[in-house]
Amino acid sequence: MAVHLRELLAERKQAKDDSRSLLIRTIMAKSGSQTYLSRRTGLSAATVSTIVREFAEKRWVKVTQVRNESHVEIAQTTGAAVGVELGFRHAAVVARRAEHGYEDAKIELRKVGAALGSSRWLPGVTEAIRDAVGELGEEEIAAIGLAVPRVVNPHNGKLMPPALPPWNAGEDPAAMLFDELRTGGKVRIVAPSVVLDNDANLAAFAESVYAFPDAEILIGIKASTGIGAGIVIGGKKFRGAIGVAGEIGHLVVEQGGKFCSCGGRGCLETIIGADALVEQAKTVLAGQKLSTYDELADLVQKAVQGNVACRRVLEEAARTLGSAIGNLCNMLNPNVVVLGGAFGREDAVNFTLAPCREALERSAMRSAVKGDGFKLEPSQVKHAAAHGALMVAFEGTSYVAA
Numbered sequence: 001m002a003v004h005l006r007e008l009l010a011e012r013k014q015a016k017d018d019s020r021s022l023l024i025r026t027i028m029a030k031s032g033s034q035t036y037l038s039r040r041t042g043l044s045a046a047t048v049s050t051i052v053r054e055f056a057e058k059r060w061v062k063v064t065q066v067r068n069e070s071h072v073e074i075a076q077t078t079g080a081a082v083g084v085e086l087g088f089r090h091a092a093v094v095a096r097r098a099e100h101g102y103e104d105a106k107i108e109l110r111k112v113g114a115a116l117g118s119s120r121w122l123p124g125v126t127e128a129i130r131d132a133v134g135e136l137g138e139e140e141i142a143a144i145g146l147a148v149p150r151v152v153n154p155h156n157g158k159l160m161p162p163a164l165p166p167w168n169a170g171e172d173p174a175a176m177l178f179d180e181l182r183t184g185g186k187v188r189i190v191a192p193s194v195v196l197d198n199d200a201n202l203a204a205f206a207e208s209v210y211a212f213p214d215a216e217i218l219i220g221i222k223a224s225t226g227i228g229a230g231i232v233i234g235g236k237k238f239r240g241a242i243g244v245a246g247e248i249g250h251l252v253v254e255q256g257g258k259f260c261s262c263g264g265r266g267c268l269e270t271i272i273g274a275d276a277l278v279e280q281a282k283t284v285l286a287g288q289k290l291s292t293y294d295e296l297a298d299l300v301q302k303a304v305q306g307n308v309a310c311r312r313v314l315e316e317a318a319r320t321l322g323s324a325i326g327n328l329c330n331m332l333n334p335n336v337v338v339l340g341g342a343f344g345r346e347d348a349v350n351f352t353l354a355p356c357r358e359a360l361e362r363s364a365m366r367s368a369v370k371g372d373g374f375k376l377e378p379s380q381v382k383h384a385a386a387h388g389a390l391m392v393a394f395e396g397t398s399y400v401a402a
């Protein structure tokens with residue numbers, strides 16, 4: 001008899017101490033040995049073992065012996081968990097059951113994004129969610145998270161004012177999506193809310209869970225339309241006091257430089273954000289046009305196909321980015337920096353990674369980025385922000401505690 005995901009999620013409300021909810025969430029994110037679960041949660045081996053036994057008695061988890069280690073996984077569940085990544089022009093939806101691995105998630109991609117306005121992205125994303133959940137053979141959404149490229153207040157899960165384009169003041173994308181999902185259709189939402197978080201935070205979190213579980217300090221760079229970074233320390237998202245941590249796009253790298261959408265001047269984003277790169281590309285392409293729907297994607301595509309001018313623009317940008325990451329390394333001394341977004345695309349890293357690494361090594365202290373203690377790696381998890389959003393949905397609205 002399958003347990004409904006709702007029941008597992010209710011644990012976080014009922015638990016007097018947070019360790020039970022932390023542990024069940026951690027197992028829902030990824031199954032693993034008790035040693036792994038202890039390391040990932042910071043709970044003692046004895047505590048993990050006691051709680052796992054309780055969960056097994058309730059038939060929430062299955063415990064098997066793998067090479068003298070107790071391997072813990074979620075038992076059969078019903079109810080879908082959904083993660084949505086809403087970019088400016090693209091959306092990715094992942095849906096799975098709690099017992100599935102992330103690589104088994106159903107994936108739906110749509111060419112809609114926040115820049116097209118809510119009359120376009122809301123129905124587009126909702127359809128993608130319903131399709132993904134339907135493919136899973138489920139009718140109920142028990143947990144759903146939404147990743148957006150904006151600062152999200154970790155205390156209330158709302159966009160931090162002032163509203164920056166394409167968002168308008170007071171707009172709450174999570175509430176809008178929640179209402180849209182309640183408007184009928186075969187797939188129903190039973191989750192109490194849609195959980196909102198910043199896309200770079202969530203992408204970094206997914207990389208830390210699925211690709212680099214041993215990294216104590218991981219920084220995930222998401223360089224696409226905007227430039228952001230997510231920081232994961234000891235398995236936890238580091239958001240800062242009000243969610244601004246990791247906003248490397250707004251590091252001032254040119255005193256008195258161009259004005260930026262944040263109100264500052266000379267931010268990194270004014271030099272290597274999509275608008276700046278597209279402008280540079282248009283100059284060097286001398287009359288050749290970029291596709292109008294997503295100019296940055298077309299620029300990367302042309303570079304991948306061997307266009308020397310486009311490649312040059314991206315190499316220079318990767319160098320500028322590397323230098324900024326180097327400064328970050330001096331502050332946080334990470335074990336791993338993951339390069340994601342347009343710069344981390346599988347087919348782009350063979351010309352972005354080397355200049356990025358070279359500049360990083362020049363701007364960082366030698367001891368921070370040389371030797372075994374440091375790695376710069378391209379993104380390993382496809383649609384990482386969507387998978388991160390799915391995991392943050394397991395946390396419900398307990399933003400700060402998580």
Ligand SMILES: [Zn+2]
Nearest residue numbers: 250260262267
């Ligand atoms: Zn700025």
